[in-house]
Amino acid sequence: MENAVAEKKPADYGHPAQARDASEGAHWDDEADVVVVGLGGAGACAALEARAAGASVIAVERAWKGGGTSAQASGQLYMGGGTPLQKACGFEDDPEEMYKYLVASCGPGADEEKIRVYCERSVEHYHWLTGQGMPFKPTYLPVEVGTDPATDDGLSYTGSELAWPFCEIAKPAPRGHTVQQEGENAGLLMMDLLLANVAKAGVVVMHDALCEPLIVDAEGRVVGVVAKQGDQERCLRARKGVILTAGGYIHNKAMLERYAPVTRRVRFRLGCDGDDGRGIRMGMGVGADAIRMEAACIVVPFSRNRQFVKGVLVNEQGQRFCNEDLYQSLLGEIGMWRQQGRIWLVLDDALYEQPQLPTEIAAVAESFEALEREAKVFPEGSLVHTMKIYNENAKRGVDPVFRKEDRWLQPLDRPPYVALDLTLEKYPFWSAFTLGGLHTRPTGEVLDADGDPVPGLYAAGRNASGMPAHGYNSGLSLADVTFSGRLAGMAAAKASD
Amino acid sequence: MENAVAEKKPADYGHPAQARDASEGAHWDDEADVVVVGLGGAGACAALEARAAGASVIAVERAWKGGGTSAQASGQLYMGGGTPLQKACGFEDDPEEMYKYLVASCGPGADEEKIRVYCERSVEHYHWLTGQGMPFKPTYLPVEVGTDPATDDGLSYTGSELAWPFCEIAKPAPRGHTVQQEGENAGLLMMDLLLANVAKAGVVVMHDALCEPLIVDAEGRVVGVVAKQGDQERCLRARKGVILTAGGYIHNKAMLERYAPVTRRVRFRLGCDGDDGRGIRMGMGVGADAIRMEAACIVVPFSRNRQFVKGVLVNEQGQRFCNEDLYQSLLGEIGMWRQQGRIWLVLDDALYEQPQLPTEIAAVAESFEALEREAKVFPEGSLVHTMKIYNENAKRGVDPVFRKEDRWLQPLDRPPYVALDLTLEKYPFWSAFTLGGLHTRPTGEVLDADGDPVPGLYAAGRNASGMPAHGYNSGLSLADVTFSGRLAGMAAAKASD
Numbered sequence: 001m002e003n004a005v006a007e008k009k010p011a012d013y014g015h016p017a018q019a020r021d022a023s024e025g026a027h028w029d030d031e032a033d034v035v036v037v038g039l040g041g042a043g044a045c046a047a048l049e050a051r052a053a054g055a056s057v058i059a060v061e062r063a064w065k066g067g068g069t070s071a072q073a074s075g076q077l078y079m080g081g082g083t084p085l086q087k088a089c090g091f092e093d094d095p096e097e098m099y100k101y102l103v104a105s106c107g108p109g110a111d112e113e114k115i116r117v118y119c120e121r122s123v124e125h126y127h128w129l130t131g132q133g134m135p136f137k138p139t140y141l142p143v144e145v146g147t148d149p150a151t152d153d154g155l156s157y158t159g160s161e162l163a164w165p166f167c168e169i170a171k172p173a174p175r176g177h178t179v180q181q182e183g184e185n186a187g188l189l190m191m192d193l194l195l196a197n198v199a200k201a202g203v204v205v206m207h208d209a210l211c212e213p214l215i216v217d218a219e220g221r222v223v224g225v226v227a228k229q230g231d232q233e234r235c236l237r238a239r240k241g242v243i244l245t246a247g248g249y250i251h252n253k254a255m256l257e258r259y260a261p262v263t264r265r266v267r268f269r270l271g272c273d274g275d276d277g278r279g280i281r282m283g284m285g286v287g288a289d290a291i292r293m294e295a296a297c298i299v300v301p302f303s304r305n306r307q308f309v310k311g312v313l314v315n316e317q318g319q320r321f322c323n324e325d326l327y328q329s330l331l332g333e334i335g336m337w338r339q340q341g342r343i344w345l346v347l348d349d350a351l352y353e354q355p356q357l358p359t360e361i362a363a364v365a366e367s368f369e370a371l372e373r374e375a376k377v378f379p380e381g382s383l384v385h386t387m388k389i390y391n392e393n394a395k396r397g398v399d400p401v402f403r404k405e406d407r408w409l410q411p412l413d414r415p416p417y418v419a420l421d422l423t424l425e426k427y428p429f430w431s432a433f434t435l436g437g438l439h440t441r442p443t444g445e446v447l448d449a450d451g452d453p454v455p456g457l458y459a460a461g462r463n464a465s466g467m468p469a470h471g472y473n474s475g476l477s478l479a480d481v482t483f484s485g486r487l488a489g490m491a492a493a494k495a496s497d
Numbered sequence: 498m499e500n501a502v503a504e505k506k507p508a509d510y511g512h513p514a515q516a517r518d519a520s521e522g523a524h525w526d527d528e529a530d531v532v533v534v535g536l537g538g539a540g541a542c543a544a545l546e547a548r549a550a551g552a553s554v555i556a557v558e559r560a561w562k563g564g565g566t567s568a569q570a571s572g573q574l575y576m577g578g579g580t581p582l583q584k585a586c587g588f589e590d591d592p593e594e595m596y597k598y599l600v601a602s603c604g605p606g607a608d609e610e611k612i613r614v615y616c617e618r619s620v621e622h623y624h625w626l627t628g629q630g631m632p633f634k635p636t637y638l639p640v641e642v643g644t645d646p647a648t649d650d651g652l653s654y655t656g657s658e659l660a661w662p663f664c665e666i667a668k669p670a671p672r673g674h675t676v677q678q679e680g681e682n683a684g685l686l687m688m689d690l691l692l693a694n695v696a697k698a699g700v701v702v703m704h705d706a707l708c709e710p711l712i713v714d715a716e717g718r719v720v721g722v723v724a725k726q727g728d729q730e731r732c733l734r735a736r737k738g739v740i741l742t743a744g745g746y747i748h749n750k751a752m753l754e755r756y757a758p759v760t761r762r763v764r765f766r767l768g769c770d771g772d773d774g775r776g777i778r779m780g781m782g783v784g785a786d787a788i789r790m791e792a793a794c795i796v797v798p799f800s801r802n803r804q805f806v807k808g809v810l811v812n813e814q815g816q817r818f819c820n821e822d823l824y825q826s827l828l829g830e831i832g833m834w835r836q837q838g839r840i841w842l843v844l845d846d847a848l849y850e851q852p853q854l855p856t857e858i859a860a861v862a863e864s865f866e867a868l869e870r871e872a873k874v875f876p877e878g879s880l881v882h883t884m885k886i887y888n889e890n891a892k893r894g895v896d897p898v899f900r901k902e903d904r905w906l907q908p909l910d911r912p913p914y915v916a917l918d919l920t921l922e923k924y925p926f927w928s929a930f931t932l933g934g935l936h937t938r939p940t941g942e943v944l945d946a947d948g949d950p951v952p953g954l955y956a957a958g959r960n961a962s963g964m965p966a967h968g969y970n971s972g973l974s975l976a977d978v979t980f981s982g983r984l985a986g987m988a989a990a991k992a993s994d
Contacts, residue, residue, distance in 0.1 A: 017946045018784070109758035254948070258788045258936065261606035261966065284946035287515070287782060291755045294791040317898055319816045338835040379898040385882050401814055401876040439755065449514045449781035451751070469758065 040068020042461025075186025249277025444488025537565020539958025572683025746774025941985025
C-alpha cells in the first residue's frame, strides 16, 4: 500500500503562530513593562489598568485606529448586582441572583469562576466605566419595546431573565447597560472614550502594525512580540508581560472548520476584519491551551417587532421547540444545535405587521390546515395540532408546554395565517461570533495544557474563553472584554520583571 | 479594587505535558527509529507497520500488558467498499457510497479527507487485518436481530445506513465487520493477535512504563520521550519519530470540563484507565493543535431487544424527535445535544417483553391519556396527540414525520402502555468516550496551530481527532485506531533521521 497521502495544509490559517526564540539575533527595537496586542475594548482596558498600576505600556494595533469589534458593537454591557443604574430605574438586584442566572443561561460550559468574580465586582466595574466618562442614561426600556435599544435608554433586559426556566432559577433583573447614545452603535462611543483615555494615560500606541509572532526566552517565558509595520519588523520587549487582546476567530474559515463546524454554517459573521484567530494561535504557539473552541454566540434576531414574540416558533416537524420569549442569542444556540437551523415563525393577521422580517414567506393561508399543506414542510396534522394546543392554552393564558410568559400569550385566531421561513438557508440574519479562546484564569494569566500559567503571557476579551459557552446574553462580550481586559492589565503590571 | 483572585489550578489534569529540552542533561538510555507511546490497537498497528518498513521500534505501555481500550471493545471494525466479507454475505458496496454515508453520519465536523482515504483503502485494510490472522466469519446478522453481535457472525449493520435520511443519501450496505468470537469482547481476541505479531516482529516492548514527557531538541523537533518505570526514568531516543497512541481522555474529568462540558454529563465512561488525555496533552506541550475536543461518541443503547425499535421515543414535550431506527450512537448524539438527555420510550403490551431495560418505568396505563397523566412529565394532550398521529400512520405503514423504516412500523394499540424513563438521570446505560484529539493528517503527522507539521511527532487512534465528530457508527473507533495506526507507523518509518 502506498503511503502517499497528498501533502495538504489546511487552507488559510493565516500568519505563523510559532514563537520566535529570543536568542535568534535578539535585538529590541523598543520595550515596555507591558505590551498589549490589539487595541479593541479588551486591549484599551488592559492598557489603562496597567498604566494605572504604574507600568509602562506599548499597545499594538493592526488597523489605522483602535476599536476592533467593540467599536462595532451596540454598546451594551451586561452588569448587575445592584448597579447605580439599576437602582435609579427602580430595580433590585443581587450578585448571587446574577450569578445563578449567568451560570444557568451561559452553559453547559459556563466558566463559573469567572462568572463568580464578575458578579461580585460588577458594581465596581460600573463605577470604573463611568469613571472613564461613559454615560448611562437612567431610563429603563420596557421589555415590550425591545432589548437592544436604538433609543438612548440606559437599562434593558438583554437576556432570558424573565423567561422560563430562568425566571424560576434566579430572581430576574434587567442587566443590559447601554452606553448613552441615539442609534445602535454606542460601542463606537465607548471605544472613542476609552481610546482618548489611553492616549491621555501615556500608553505608546503603534498603529498599522501586525503582531507576529511572540518572542520567548530559553526558559519558555514570553518576553516580547514582533510587530510588523509594512516591511519593517520591530521587536518589542515586554519586561513584565504580553497581553493578547486580538479578538475571536469568526473570520478564519479554516479555524472554524477545525474547531467549530456547527458555527461555520452561519453565514453572517459578526466581527471586524481582525477577528482571524491570530492572537489565539499566537498563544497556542507558546503552549497555551485553547478551550471550548466549539462555542459561539449564535443569534436569530426575529423579534425586533416585539409583536412577533407572540407568534409561534416551530421546527421541521411542525412542533414548538422552545418558548418564543427566550432571548435571541439563546434562540440561536437552540435553533442551531438542537434544530439544525430549521425553524419557522407562525403569525396571524393580528401579529403580522410592518416592518416585516426580510425573509421568504413559506405559506399564507386562511386555516392552519391550509398553511400546513402550502408550506410543504410540516408532516400532515403536525402544525395543525401544535396551533390547536397553543391556542387552547393561550386562551386560558397559560403555556404548559414551554411556559411562555403571559404577556406574550394570545391565541392566533385571526386569519390569514402566515409561516415565515427563518431557516438558516433562507433567513439572512442568523449571525455568529466565536466564544472559545485561550484558557485563562480570571486574572488573565494564560494556562497551558496542564493548567499551569505560561510565564509572561496574559489574554483577555475574545482571545480568551470567557464567561459564556453554550448560551449567551447580549452585553456579555463587552462585559468580558472590558472586565477581563482590566484584570489582565492589573495582573501583568504586578508581575515581576 | 483588589486583584487577588485565588490562585486556582484546575484539578486533576494529571502529569505534566510540558516537553523536556534535549539539552538538559540529555543521556539516552535506549533508542530506536520509532518510539510508540501506548500499546493499544493504534500502537500495535503503528509498531507493526513501522517494523514492516524496516524501522526499529520501541513500544511503551503503561499497563502490565498491551491492549488498551481496544481490548475492551466488541471487536467491530467499520469497513466496506466491497470487502470479501461483504461479498461473501451477498452485499454490494462501493467506496463512494461508503464515503457519502460516513460524511453525512459523522458530521458536522467529520474529517472528509480522512474518510476519503479510509474508504478508498478499506478493502486493502481488510486484507491486512486478515493477514494478521484476524478471523471474520462470512455470515450476516440480520438487522432484525441486532447490530452488536453476541454471536460469532461476521457482518452486521452498525450504523444508521438503512435509516432516514441516510438511506436517501447513500446506498446502504452493512459495514460492521466483527472479529469472529462468541460473546461480546472480540476486541480482546483482536488485540491478542496483534500483540503476538508485535512480539514476533521484534518490537521492543516496555511494560509498566508511563511516558512523560516528550523530549525536543533545540529546533523543536521531537527526538524522544521519557518513560518512567516506578522511580526509574529512562530517556528513549526516537531517531525518526515518536507516535502518540495513548487513547482518548474520557477519564480525565478536568479535561472534560474544559473541553467537553456536554459529554461530562454522561456518567458511564467507556475506556480503560489509561484514557486520561496524557498523550493529547503531551502533544499540546510541543505545540500540537487539539481539535474538535467537544466531540464524543454518546450512546443510548435501548434496542438490544430489537422489538423496542418499534416503540416511540419522545422528549419532555411528549413529541417524537427522531426516527427510532437511528443507530444507538447517533441517538445518543441527538438525545444529548438536542434533547439534553431528556427522553422516554413508549411501548405497548405487544412490544413490552423481557428482558426489559434496567430503568424506571415512568408510567403504566390503559390509555395514552392516562399514561400522559401518570408520567407527570408531558404537557396535557401532547403524548396523546403524538401517539394518535403515529398510530394512524403506522396503520398505513408510513411515518411521514421521521420516516422510520416499514419493518419497524406497527401501531401501538395493545394496552397497557408503558413509558420507560431513558433520561440521563435515570437510565444508567448512557455511555460515552471522547473523539477529539490532536490534529493530524491522514498520515498521522501531527499539526500545530498553523496547520504545519510538528517535526518528529505522529499520532493515531483516539490521541488524534479521527473520522467522526458529531455523529458516530460502531466500528469507527477500531477502524480509526487500526488504520490510522498503520499509516502513522508507515509515515514515521519513512521519515528521515
